[in-house]
Each structure stands twice: as C-alpha cells, then as structure tokens.
Amino acid sequence: MIIKIINNFYHHIRAILIGLKYLLSPGIRITLKYPDELPILPENYRGMLKLNNELCISCGLCSQICPAGAINLKLFEHEQTKQVGRHPEVDYKRCIFCGFCIDICPSKALELTRIHDAAFYVEDELYYEVNRLIIGPKIDPPCMRSKYVISEIDEVRGIVYRNA
Amino acid sequence: MKTSLSKQQDNRKEIELFIGPQHPASGHMRFIGRVDGDIFTNFIPDPGWVHRGIEKIAENRKWIQIIPLVERAAILDAANMNIGYVIALEKLLDIEPPPRAQYLRTLLCEINRITSHLYGFGIAGIMIGSSTFYMWPFADREPLIDIAQLITGARLTYSYMIPGGVRRDLPQGFKEKALKALKYIERRLNNDYFRIFFDNPVTKARYQEVGVLKRDDAIRLGIVGPNLRASNVKYDVRKVEPYAAYPELEFDIAYEKEGDCYARLLVRVEEIRQSIKIIRQILDALPQGPIIHKKYEKLVSLRKLEEYQKTGIFGLPAIFTVLRPPAGEVISRVEAARGELIFHIISTGELRPYRLRMVTPSFRNIVLFRELISGARVMDFPAIYGSIDYFPPESDR
Amino acid sequence: MNIDEVSRVFKDLKSMIEPEAQISILSSNRLIITTSTDKLELIANLLKNYGFDHVKSVTAIDYPMKNIIEISYLISSFNNLNLSKIILTLKTLIDRNKSISKSLYKVWPSVEFLERETYDLMGVFFEEHPENTSLILPEDYKDIRPLRKDFKLIK
C-alpha cells in the first residue's frame, strides 16, 4: 500500500516535470504559423495544375482517367499562336489533387505546380478555363508579412522551420 | 437506427442518454445508452452518419479510379486501404509487382500505421481529459507525414500504389530524413509519452481493468486488429498471409494478455515500435530495380519513360483508362492500422467492377461498444471508446 | 501454409459436407462451399465444429438478370492458426423477389452487424436475426435498396 502511494507520487511528479520541461523550453513549436509562414513544398508535391498547350495533343486521356470528373475538354484557339486544339479545363471544386492526369498525359503537357492554396474570392474562379490553366495558378501571399520557410526534419525537435 | 426513442419508459429509474451524433470523439456517430444511476444498462451504437456509399460508387467507377475512392474510407490510413484494393486488383490481373515496389509499399504502409496509431493516442488522451496528450501525438505525426509527403507528393491521400507497382521512387536524401524522423518518434514514444501518459497514475486508474474483453468473447464477436491482439489472440494478417515485402522482414506480433483498455493501448505502443523496426530494415535492405511491372513500363510514351529514368516518377500508361481485368472473384485481406481489411471483388470483365465489398476493421469492431460499455460506468465510456480506436468514417464507408 | 495443408482441409471438408453442399477451390487459400438456403445452418454448424470460428464479411451480390441474390459468408478462424490461413466462402443463392434468407447469428455471433448492413443496403431479410432494423439508412426508408442494381446513381 505505502509502496504504491510512493510509486504513484513518483510517477505524478515525473509527468508534471516532463510537462513543465516542454512548457518552459523555448522554440519547440512544431506547427507552421500559416499564413505568416508559407511552406516551400518538396519538388514532387502534387498541387494545382498547369497546361502547356503547345505540347498538348488533345488525346483526352486526362479527362478519361480523372476519378473526380474534374476535367472537361474544350476547343481552344490560342490568341497569339493561333494554335487550335481540344484542351483540358479543370474544375477545382471537384479536383482531389490525385495527380493521375499529370501522370497519364503522354506528352507532358500537364505539369505540377507546388501551389496548393486553392482559395479564391469568387466561386467561379475555381473553374480554370484553358487560358487560365496555361498561365497556371498564381496565388498572392495571403497577408503582407507572409514569408517563405523550409521545413527540415530534426532529431531533437521533430520539425524545424528555416527561413528561405 | 434504433427505435428505442418511442418505446415506453417501463422502468422509471432508468433514463435514456444520447451521445452524438455531432462528432462525440473521432467522428460523427451516435450512441443511445440507458442509464441506471451511473451504470449503463444498455448501450447501442448507431453508425451511418458519415456513410458515403463507397461500395455503390465503386460500381460506377473505372478500376483505376477506385484507388482514390477506397482511400477515403479512412483518410489517416490511406496507404493500407490502398494496398488492400491494389492487391485484389493485381490478383485479378495476375501480375506481381517487382521487389523494390513491394518494399516501397510496405514502407508507406508502416509509416501510415504509425501516424494512425498516434492519431488514436491523441483521441484517447483527450477523451480522458489529458489535453497535453492530445496535442503531442498529433504534432508528432507531422515529421512522419512529411516523409510520406516526400515519397508520394501528398500529405494524406497518397494514391501511391497502382496495379503493377508504385508511382514514384524515393527522392534523393530520403533515408537520412526518414532515420531522423524515426529517431525523434522513438525518443518521444519511449520517454515522453510514457512519462506523461502511459505511466501516469491517472491513466492507469482510468484504464486498468476497465472494459475487459476476454479472449473467447473477442473471437466469438470477430474483433480485429490491436483490440483482438490485446485479448491474447496472436492473429496478424502480416504473419498469417504475408503480402508485399512482409515475408522478408523481421518483426513480432504485438499482443497482451489482459484485454483491458490499458492492454489495448500497450499493444499499439508495441506496434509502433515494431513498425519503426520494419522501416529501418526496409531502408537498409531496399532492393534496386524497377518500381513497376515490365508489362506497364513498355506501355508509356517515350517522353514519360525518359522522365521515369531521370526522376523516378512513373507515368501511368494509357491502358489504365480501359483496364478490363478478366472475369472472376477475388478476396484480399491486409492488416490495416485498426485491423484486418477485406476486399471481396466480383469482376465480369467489364470496365467497372460488378460488385466491390469492403469490410473495414472499424465496422467489425463496432459491436465492442455494446459488449464493453453495457454494464460499465458512464465515465468509463470515454476511456473505452478511446481505447478501441474506433473511426466512424472508416466504419461507415 | 503449403498446398498439402489446404488439400487436407479440402478433403476433410468434402467428406464432411457432401452431398448437402459442393466445395471447390477458388485459388490457393480460398475455398468455396455452395449450398441451399435450408441447408445453410446445418453446414455452418459443421464448419464451426471443424474450427471456423468467425465471419469476416457478408457479401450480397445482386443478379437481376438471373433473378437471384448471392449471399457469401467469408469465414475463417482465429483460434486455429492453420485454418486462419484459409478464407472459406459459404455461398447460397436466394430468390431476388422474396429476398429472405436464414440468419447465421446463432452459429456465429460475429455476423450480427454484417447481416444488418446487408439487410439495410441490399434488402435481404435474415430470419431469426435478433435485430432486423436499419443500420445506416433512415428507419422509414421505403425505396429500392441502394446496393441493388436497379438503384441508379445520378451524376
């Protein structure tokens, strides 16, 4: 009985001490202060799409494989080059960022961007027509003081964020 | 849904207690309990609030499009859902992925198992009121999610395994990062977690000898996963019917004898340790070679092949849009983080499966609520729920 | 598990259940037993005594053209590690219009929620099941059951 009480007391103290240790030690934050800090994502991150209409051969494979039915093909004529073809349009209301369309595109006309913040002021902007898809997503930094950081895995602190 | 609402209140002493359906813990789920004093005399789980009809939707999707779909059953255990389906599909197509792909699959599955168990710890922690132990495991998933993101390009919805292999090879410098993350998680688990939670007398008082599931009952009710192994049944699909690279890897089945809430927790701790061991072995013994079956490697365009040889990102061959596995029936089972996952697929040789049956581990564990909580105190409910690691979206499908 | 082991189990089961049911091999480690609905419980009891102690899945498959629904119980064992390497499918065919089958709850209590789900989503009524109420759909659901082939998804 008495041993049990002492034992319990010991373990209580240990729990409190470890809690205090992490409470008081500086800079052990593992979360990212989004949007003040924006992550630079790894090279192969599956974000929003970008189209190179000169490479697109209008094969339609991207719209056939899309599991969410987010891609429609549309007849499109480029303003400057006057090139005509049936090119994909992406509806980001449906897209699940699986990257199947990019992987199946035989001519590498679709490519990854590392942008994932598909947030817009107007709902219609979520629908990327061909000409916007050619330009690719451009997201303004969400706030004035946003800065880019790189995350690094650390043995002691889990993840540390370094200014890019 | 149970109609006990409309039943006559025969016993005046008892009152009916509703818990949920607005996200009582790990997801949307309702419980209907009858309480006498603070003892549950009857307890009925009522799932179905996040039912998405995956089985029906799958009948209307092409074979390849089902890969992201089945992952949505348990988003935190996506890799294991993924591998279960892909193994079934490969059995129908009669192809076998190359060894390197097998190892990469196993690697992702084990990373996922750790993150999923950590999630379960967090939920268990907050349910018995330890908000510190809610934050810690959730934060500590982050390094592991980061290394999974390095492999697959996505944080949670990997869609990494395709019939015949995997989509991407490991990036440069992956091994060092992964080893660092493992070291971090190992230290946290073995020191910090034990001090703040597992060895904490409060946890022990709430968990020990609460919600005891006896061995015979566990077998009779068909429980799966860590909950089964905590009742001293050494059943693990990775050993019983080894798939992917498991036959070549060395690990033990984690099990406990007591069958109470604390035992269920300890089984998960031991499973994380075993997973760490498996990942270390994989990183050391990863075989060289292709990541995709020869048959499909020949089918991609030249430009994609070039990219594959340069960067290790394999494009999908066009044939995947018109994949027609031969007619037949196939049953696959894998060990997901919460237990055994079954796919039973009927193909008629069409573009889409005729019937896809998916039985998730949470669905088979649902009966535990009635068995363990009937007769327990009201305040044991959160302890038992947390220790079962039940995940409603996975159960509802 | 080697082939001998499976074929030994196969022979055992064959001598045990014939002529009430037929046994065949689907692939290695996967066996199929087909029987009629009235013999189902008898066969199930035999299998249980042989060592198959739980049900992994109840799969109902709708064949509107043949006017049947096929119900498969996937059975295996936790206790006997040799048997647990096998998944045995116990199949029965029922009439699609009537959609009534016999519950195996008395033999394997683990079918409880699986059968309830099948009742709910496929509309197969299991006689002698302790709770034939809906699990996922609303209680007063009257429409075609969603997993039937004539239930169409709208796009």
Ligand code: SF4
């Ligand atoms: S990323 Fe996936 S969901 Fe999005 S458009 Fe491409 S194929 Fe469709």
Ligand code: SF4
């Ligand atoms: S983007 Fe690629 S896959 Fe889509 S139509 Fe053009 S070439 Fe074909």
